[in-house]
Amino acid sequence: MSEAPDSDSAALPPVTLGEYTQAMAQHVSSVCVITTKLDGQRYGLTATAVTSVCAQPPRLLVCVNKSSSTHARIAAAGIFCVNVLSEMQDIVAKAFAGMLGPDVDRFGVAKWTEITTGAPVLLKAAAVFDCVVSQTLDQSTHSIFFGDVVGASSQLGQDSLLYGSRKFRQLRKIFSSLEANTGETLHF
Secondary structure (H helix, E strand, O other), X not given: OOOXXXXXXXXXXXXXXXXXXXXXXXXXXXXXXXXXEEOOEEEEEEEOOEEEEEEOOEEEXXXXXXXXXXXXXXXXXXXEEEEEOEHHHHHHHHHHOOOOOOOOOHHHHOOEEOOOOOOOEEOOOOEEEEEEEXXXXXXXXXXXXXXXXXXXXXXXXXXXXXXXXXEEEOOOOEEEOOOHXXXXXXXX
């Protein structure tokens, strides 16, 4: 059982929007495209606010801005797929973030399939989690969609595309030598 917050700390004012967004920009996250399908139409957006909730049952959450046209479609369809992008799929991230312009066919920049729910699944994604919405929580400008994972796949050896400091990033790969006595480290 958790205790109620101290009355002195509950009265503290929040940081400013600028302070918060500047500090959050330093947080590095994997880049995902969240997709859904409603009445035969596909929808999607780029997101980094995705996390595991629990493994039993397999459940994750995504935070989606209510101003996104995909938000209402996820709520209505009750399904979504989290497509964790590989390092080579930055064009997909840019397309679904609207960075390639309003006339770009977002789904035309890559190949797609379906596995369980009918939500679009990105081929060659580092990982995919096909979900059924189990709960939705309202959080000011966003909704948190909890998804029960009913389909999943992953590509071993595919590193995830990252986003931090307001730019796409790749992992710096450091491999230790198999022979511990050589003292060599390989940098790629």
